[in-house]
Amino acid sequence: MSPAKGDALLPSTTTEAAPTKKSPSAGLRLVKGLLVGIALWTCLNAAGLAPVPGCVSDGLLRDYKAEEQCPQVSAVTPDKNNALWTALGETFSTDAFKTRAVEWLGGAVRVPTPSFDKMGPVGEDPRWEVFGPFHDYLLKAFPLVHSTLEVTKVNTWGSVYAWKGSDADLKPLLLAAHQDVVPVNPDTVDKWTHPPFSGHFDGERIWGRGSSDDKSGLIAILSTIESLLESNFQPARGVVLTFGFDEETSGLHGAASLSKHLLETYGENAFLLLVDEGGGFAQEYDGVVATPAVAEKGYIDVRVDVTSPGGHSSVPPSHTTIGILSQLLVHYEANPYEPRLSRGTPMYWKSQCLAAHVPGVPHKLRKALKKAVKSDHALREAQKELFKEKSFRALVGTTQAIDLISGGVKTNALPEEAWAVVNHRIATDSSVDAVKEQDTALLKTLAQEFNLSYTAFGSQITGKDGTAYGTLTLTDAWGTALEPAPISPIDAPEYALLSGTIKATYNAHRSLKEDNSIVIAPGIMSGNTDTRYYWALTEHIYRYNHHNSGNGTALSNGVHTINESIDADAFLEMIRFFSTLILNADEYTA
Ligand SMILES: *[C@@H]1O[C@H](CO)[C@@H](O)[C@H](O)[C@H]1NC(C)=O
Ligand SMILES: *[C@@H]1O[C@H](CO)[C@@H](O)[C@H](O)[C@H]1NC(C)=O
Numbered sequence: 001m002s003p004a005k006g007d008a009l010l011p012s013t014t015t016e017a018a019p020t021k022k023s024p025s026a027g028l029r030l031v032k033g034l035l036v037g038i039a040l041w042t043c044l045n046a047a048g049l050a051p052v053p054g055c056v057s058d059g060l061l062r063d064y065k066a067e068e069q070c071p072q073v074s075a076v077t078p079d080k081n082n083a084l085w086t087a088l089g090e091t092f093s094t095d096a097f098k099t100r101a102v103e104w105l106g107g108a109v110r111v112p113t114p115s116f117d118k119m120g121p122v123g124e125d126p127r128w129e130v131f132g133p134f135h136d137y138l139l140k141a142f143p144l145v146h147s148t149l150e151v152t153k154v155n156t157w158g159s160v161y162a163w164k165g166s167d168a169d170l171k172p173l174l175l176a177a178h179q180d181v182v183p184v185n186p187d188t189v190d191k192w193t194h195p196p197f198s199g200h201f202d203g204e205r206i207w208g209r210g211s212s213d214d215k216s217g218l219i220a221i222l223s224t225i226e227s228l229l230e231s232n233f234q235p236a237r238g239v240v241l242t243f244g245f246d247e248e249t250s251g252l253h254g255a256a257s258l259s260k261h262l263l264e265t266y267g268e269n270a271f272l273l274l275v276d277e278g279g280g281f282a283q284e285y286d287g288v289v290a291t292p293a294v295a296e297k298g299y300i301d302v303r304v305d306v307t308s309p310g311g312h313s314s315v316p317p318s319h320t321t322i323g324i325l326s327q328l329l330v331h332y333e334a335n336p337y338e339p340r341l342s343r344g345t346p347m348y349w350k351s352q353c354l355a356a357h358v359p360g361v362p363h364k365l366r367k368a369l370k371k372a373v374k375s376d377h378a379l380r381e382a383q384k385e386l387f388k389e390k391s392f393r394a395l396v397g398t399t400q401a402i403d404l405i406s407g408g409v410k411t412n413a414l415p416e417e418a419w420a421v422v423n424h425r426i427a428t429d430s431s432v433d434a435v436k437e438q439d440t441a442l443l444k445t446l447a448q449e450f451n452l453s454y455t456a457f458g459s460q461i462t463g464k465d466g467t468a469y470g471t472l473t474l475t476d477a478w479g480t481a482l483e484p485a486p487i488s489p490i491d492a493p494e495y496a497l498l499s500g501t502i503k504a505t506y507n508a509h510r511s512l513k514e515d516n517s518i519v520i521a522p523g524i525m526s527g528n529t530d531t532r533y534y535w536a537l538t539e540h541i542y543r544y545n546h547h548n549s550g551n552g553t554a555l556s557n558g559v560h561t562i563n564e565s566i567d568a569d570a571f572l573e574m575i576r577f578f579s580t581l582i583l584n585a586d587e588y589t590a
């Protein structure tokens with residue numbers, strides 16, 4: 001192994017050796033030289049010549065400044081509206097408010113709003129009509145919101161709520177949530193502790209589909225605004241809400257229409273920042289880390305289609321269409337994408353936050369991460385440690401999973417066609433084209449071996465002469481390829497505003513005084529939220545639910561499965577978060 005560039009860093013010697021550079025004093029130079037010599041010595045093996053693999057001068061650690069690698073802000077609380085914020089916080093802690101909040105969310109869960117794959121247009125597919133009763137429910141549950149905010153229905157069931165601010169020069173805050181839920185598999189209904197659309201409150205948790213994803217977000221926003229209106233708060237900065245209705249089936253009818261409406265009404269870059277569902281906070285090592293997602297991975301489903309001559313299976317070729325497809329798929333799995341942790345990516349920033357601020361990070365990992373700021377070798381060491389966590393590894397790299405397969409119609413007929421779909425989640429530092437290229441190259445040799453005319457994403461790759469035995473075709477299966485989202489900058493004051501709001505909420509909810517009880521670190525989404533349609537509205541998009549997301553997995557709390565539920569106290573904390581955010585944003589000046 002040859003030492004990577006950064007490993008050879010011995011800065012003082014190289015610069016001081018330069019003849020034009022004047023050294024400050026000979027004595028100092030001697031001391032420095034000695035130190036470097038010692039550092040160098042410990043990096044040589046017994047033979048005294050070859051560098052020890054993995055040996056990095058500890059000089060690298062001296063330059064490490066936690067605040068540079070992962071700046072943390074203090075809790076941010078409203079100034080002008082501090083009394084209101086405090087009073088609201090007290091209200092949120094009362095049993096009376098808890099009863100109201102539980103009823104607000106439970107009532108929303110009791111109106112089922114499932115969205116299904118491949119639904120027809122609104123107005124044609126009758127399954128959309130479930131949103132009528134849901135809108136009726138919201139109207140009844142939040143009277144002040146509906147009498148004060150301007151409500152626009154977009155593509156019938158999409159809702160935009162505009163709360164005008166007194167200062168039209170201030171960019172409004174944009175809050176997003178989705179009204180739909182994933183359907184409940186009828187076979188699993190009796191496995192739920194409480195029926196999936198009961199909205200049952202057992203004294204601790206609110207149960208049912210949507211209680212967490214994402215009616216908790218939607219109802220927390222409306223509960224917050226209803227409460228602010230009851231306190232006669234009038235914002236200086238506008239607040240706009242956008243509620244899609246098919247997020248769980250990619251937002252084609254909901255958020256896609258809403259984004260058009262918002263762009264036409266407000267224009268590009270018209271919003272201060274956007275908060276939608278996403279990461280939460282969780283125990284990591286011995287600390288609590290909040291991870292608002294500042295990016296989303298890209299996406300492409302690659303359809304691998306093989307055709308070859310059919311016929312009676314009594315005289316079979318050595319490889320049928322299905323056999324060939326199978327070999328292609330085996331080849332896929334034998335050649336996964338190599339994930340690579342790179343500086344300048346959110347997952348690298350996240351790991352630097354762990355190293356800089358989170359107690360209990362293993363010494364070896366912390367040291368490697370600190371050195372990784374400059375040393376490529378240390379970065380690979382850190383990567384090795386971090387990738388032991390499968391979910392971290394999957395978030396960093398482009399992933400692939402063969403999720404669909406089809407072929408053959410009859411046991412005595414050779415299949416003329418067989419196909420499979422490979423689902424890719426694209427690394428934030430990669431692209432749709434890079435994935436297309438890699439997949440295309442991957443199958444080229446086998447295509448030639450099996451004498452297939454090979455077309456990938458519209459380009460003829462091999463078998464141009466038209467004499468091939470069969471065909472291999474790669475396509476974007478549903479035409480839904482999506483680039484990784486633009487990364488919301490973390491050195492922006494908007495990110496600081498969000499971070500300070502998270503801290504203030506977390507501390508106030510637990511009556512904590514110290515400022516370091518929660519660390520804010522950027523995260524990413526491996527799936528896509530409605531924000532995929534909102535890129536043009538603001539550069540500052542944060543996918544974040546202020547609730548405990550368990551051990552870092554988005555699927556805790558029964559989200560998308562049996563027993564979905566939310567702790568009532570966690571839901572109250574979400575309300576506290578949105579009220580803190582709205583009041584903080586109201587006083588925020590860039
Ligand atoms: C649902 O919750 C009950 C306990 O309330 C538990 O016994 C059951 O295993 C859970 N089901 C699933 C699938 O998690
Ligand atoms: C490919 O298949 C075609 C059609 O069966 C055949 O004519 C041709 O000789 C084959 N080429 C090779 C290299 O096997």
Ligand SMILES: [Zn+2]
Pocket residue numbers: 178213214247277
């Ligand atoms: Zn959701």
